[in-house]
Amino acid sequence: MQIKFTRNIQFTRLLxxxxxxxxxxxxxxxxxxxxxxxxxxxxDRGNRILFRMQKEDTGWKIVQQPLPEWIWKNETNLNDLIEEELKNF
Structure with a gap:
């Protein structure tokens, strides 16, 4: 019997x-x-905003959904944070 372990990746970054x-x-x-x-x-009001980012050919992209503009403007920065973290695994 072979057991395969896969780890969940979880991290927090300030932006x-x-x-x-x-x-x-x-x-x-x-x-x-x-x-x-x-x-x-x-x-700003303390409401938690949840969204998903999916791996595409050009990098990590936000899955289309209604989000505040300040999140969309930081899509490239969020991609960079994910790529930086994945280098450690």
């Missing part, structure tokens, strides 16, 4: 967005959807 330092939490579950990260961040 300046819309003039404020915001905490973005990233989580990648190993399973059916290998190229998918769940990301959450808190807005």
């Amino acid at each position: 300046k967005a819309e003039g404020r330092l915001r905490e973005f939490n990233f989580r990648k579950q190993n399973g059916l959807q290998e190229g998918l990260f769940t990301v959450d961040v808190v807005d």
Whole structure:
């Protein structure tokens, strides 16, 4: 009997967005959807915003959904944070 262990990747990074330092939490579950990260961040009112980023040929892209503009403007920065973290694994 062979047992295969896969690790979940979870990390937090601070990123300046819309003039404020915001905490973005990233989580990648190993399973059916290998190229998918769940990301959450808190807005100015304290509401948690959840969204997904999917691996594409050009990098990690936000899955199309209604989100505040300041998240869309930081898509490239979020891609860079994910790529930087994945280098460690």
